[in-house]
Amino acid sequence: MASVMQQLQKQKDPLHVLVTPGALIEQTKAGSTSQTFTNDSFAITDNGLQIQTETDQSPVTMRNGIERSIFEQPVKNEADSQTVFENAVKQKLNIPNGYEKVAVLVVRWDDELEDPRLKEGHDEEVKRLKQVLGERFHFDVSSEVRLNTTKKPQIILNKAIMDHIDSFDGANNLLIIYYTGHGSLLRVGDADQQLQLAATNNSHRNSKGPHPATAIWCQAERPLMEVAEADVLSLLDCCYAGSAHKGVGGERRTYELLAACHKGQKTRGPGPNSFTTRLLNALEQLLVDPKEPPIIMTRLQNNINTRDPQGLTPVMLLDRLDNHVGRHLQLAPVQERTKEKNEQFQQRPNEKSVVKLRFSLEVEELSQNQIEDWAHELSKLCQSPAKIPIRRIDWMKVENRKGMTQRWKDALDFAQKQSKKRKSVPDGSSSDDRSPLVKRRTQDDLLSPRDTQGQLPPTPGNSE
Known part of the structure; x- marks a missing residue:
């Protein structure tokens, strides 16, 4: 260790040295944070950490603790390309990138109605959900409604969702609706089967009140699609969750539904393989990933589906407004400065016109580095020397x-x-x-x- 530090001191460039495998050194450049490394042969330079192995002698530059080669690989997913571009633009144009407020409404059945086999598991999962979303993401998790049969459960659910919108709606906010319980399919007339939330598998025969312990989801979510100004995310942990009706719209706002299973399928009850457990595990994993947050919903879906044991029902992501613009929700811890930045952004002049350009590329895909550099340079060009009074730049679609x-x-x-x-x-x-x-x-x-x-x-x- 001492000989390594002596070599560091003798170098004209105090941050360039090759170290044998297993050696331990500290980065000691003046004014920088001290970091300790132990790995294969590597070099520390002003350009960052470079690693050399016996099988590959070409150095791999690190970027925020991640191999730079990762950022030079083509971005395969359209949603990821859009996210990378727009996040880079927001950074360059000082546009707030995040929600001012995120509020969660937990929906479940009253203790007297809930399936006794699942009650304890639901209690534990709801508790963990509030801990992760409340303490790790700083979301508001104070709202909860218990459906009962003293009134029609449909009325209770409809009112709870409208109250949630009334309390937390806003253009810079995100509303989350989480339901845990049973689900079944109900055919109404000649229409397609609808998702019905239920307290038990035979809730239509419930005798603990004047009304059946059921509620139609598409009726309850209508205000989320037609009234709310905020973005919306619904999390349905029930069987047949993927049978939620396809939405219609065309607005710029986003409403996505993450379902525990695909249309016509069933899902696991509370436990290590339940939808809620898999969701929270994925959120916690992505939250500490150097490449995250924000956590884009397509990446969250992919993380849940690929890291689980074979045989588990894959989760399903639905675009409830049927926008077809490729835009997905992004989840990240709420920042204190977001509100201030949103207020500053809202003071800018409103949008008066839109310019749509078409870029013809010689390749089918771009790397993350290319997309970010493109966004930064395009933003910089608009600001100076062109001096274009620009509010934002949106990535609409890429086609090969x-x-x-x-x-x-x-x-x-x-x-x-x-x-x-x-x-x-x-x-x-x-x-x-x-x-x-x-x-x-x-x-x-x-x-x-x-x-x-x-x-x-x-x-x-x-x-x-």
Whole structure:
């Protein structure tokens, strides 16, 4: 150890030295925090820590304790690309990146109605949920509603959700609804089966009150979709949670539902393999990961599904507003400065116009480093020397040639099927009364993915 430190002192660059495997040194550059390393052969330089192994002599630069090569690999997930870009833009433009307030509403059944086999497990999981979200993430976990049958459970649930919106709604806030209990499927008329929350497996026969111990989820969540201004995350730990109806929308806000299982499937009860336990384990793991937070919902879903033993039901993430913009919620501990930064951002002039550009790339994917550098340089260019009065820059969508080609093939297949249907009309007449010119133009559009100027036409159904 002493000889290593002597070598450090003799170097003109006091932070460059090669150390044999297993050696222990301390980084002692003036003004920097002392750190201790023990590993294979490595070098410490002004550019960071570099590692050399016997099998690979090329140095790997570290970035915040993570191999830089990780950040140079292509980002495969569209949601991850969007998150990396927008987080970098927010940092450069001093835009608040996080929620001002996050409030959790816990929904469960009254003790007298709850399945006695699950009550103790539910108690423990709800307690841990409040500890993790309250103490680690600093979310407000004070709200809880117990459904009973003195009134219709549907009315109690609807009111609890409306009260939660009334108390914690806001453009810079996140509302979380967590339900634990039974779930079943209910068919109403000719409509698809709906998710029904229930106290027990036979709650419709409940005799402990004047009303059955059931409530329809899609009725209760309607205000979350149509009234709330905040982003919303629903966590459903019940069977058939993936059968929650697909939403409709088009707003810029985000509402996602993380279901314990896919449509028509059942899930585990309280215990080491329950949805709640797996969710909290993943949150705690990602919270201490150097690459996190914020924790993007797609990464949370993937972490839950990939780290669990085989045979467990995979969780399902639903876009309840059906936005199709690729934007996902991000979870991170609430920061004290977020409110102040939000107030400063709101004092800026409102959005008056939007410019949409199209970047044609020579590669299918970009690395995290490339995306972050792009975001930083683009933001800097807008500020100076261009002096563009910009509020924010949003990553809307990335498309590669394979995806676009497949969409055109799908559109052509659809057109051909429709043509066959028209030809199969009994009297031989076509149900398509469009003019020949319109028909010919439509067919030309489908068959030719480029217009006469050599530019890609708008995506079907998404023209600007």
